Amino acid sequence: QVQLQESGPGLVMPSETLSLTCTVAGYSISSGYFWGWIRQPPGRGLEWIGNFYHSGSNYYNPSLKSRVTISVDTSKNQFSLNLSSVTAADTALYYCAKVLDGSYYLDAFDIWGQGTMVTVSS
Amino acid sequence: EIVLTQSPGTLSLSPGERATLSCRASQSVSNIYLAWYQQKPGQAPRLLIYGASSRATGLPDRFSGSGSGTDFTLTISRLEPEDFAVYYCQQYGSSPITFGQGTRLEIK
Numbered sequence: 001q002v003q004l005q006e007s008g009p010g011l012v013m014p015s016e017t018l019s020l021t022c023t024v025a026g027y028s029i030s031s032g033y034f035w036g037w038i039r040q041p042p043g044r045g046l047e048w049i050g051n052f053y054h055s056g057s058n059y060y061n062p063s064l065k066s067r068v069t070i071s072v073d074t075s076k077n078q079f080s081l082n083l084s085s086v087t088a089a090d091t092a093l094y095y096c097a098k099v100l101d102g103s104y105y106l107d108a109f110d111i112w113g114q115g116t117m118v119t120v121s122s
Numbered sequence: 123e124i125v126l127t128q129s130p131g132t133l134s135l136s137p138g139e140r141a142t143l144s145c146r147a148s149q150s151v152s153n154i155y156l157a158w159y160q161q162k163p164g165q166a167p168r169l170l171i172y173g174a175s176s177r178a179t180g181l182p183d184r185f186s187g188s189g190s191g192t193d194f195t196l197t198i199s200r201l202e203p204e205d206f207a208v209y210y211c212q213q214y215g216s217s218p219i220t221f222g223q224g225t226r227l228e229i230k
Contacts, residue, residue, distance in 0.1 A: 046221040061219075112168075
């Protein structure tokens with residue numbers, strides 16, 4: 001059974017970089033599938049951040065592309081999100097997720113982590 | 123970017139009733155790549171429907187999805203108490219992946 005768990009600081013200063021990690025259990029990232037990050041501001045809807053494949057293919061939401069980097073550490077079976085130059089608008093619940101089919105980055109998400117809340121504030 | 127508009131914003135119904143949730147896209151969704159999710163307070167979204175009408179593993183058959191092009195519908199035939207939640211649609215036919223703003227299904 002595949003499980004995902006997000007981790008990282010709950011508070012980030014404005015203009016700094018938000019860094020989160022998603023640890024995957026029950027499946028090796030290097031075996032396949034695309035994986036991604038989605039966020040949800042308090043009381044609001046969902047926003048796709050980006051998806052990646054373990055071989056190095058990354059696809060980002062154009063609205064965040066200039067500030068986002070997704071990377072993978074296959075030795076730890078983890079992948080990470082870095083979001084630079086954060087503002088209060090980046091305050092959200094951040095989820096990592098696995099895509100359903102795995103063959104392409106445009107896909108539904110069938111397994112989600114529980115989410116981690118990040119607040120941007122001084 | 124494809125904008126998804128969900129209606130109604132809030133739907134008030136009683137257990138046993140039929141729920142019909144709408145998701146309208148600003149452009150045609152390629153290959154009916156449209157998904158539906160259920161989210162309960164404090165929980166991550168749960169995939170219900172993908173490909174507009176395919177049920178996720180283990181989903182009760184009271185949930186069904188339909189539609190194509192720009193108009194999609196999630197139907198819950200007979201509401202159970204556990205079905206009251208927020209529902210989101212998502213399109214993955216073109217980049218960027220986008221979600222609707224959600225429909226809150228509440229107990230009347």
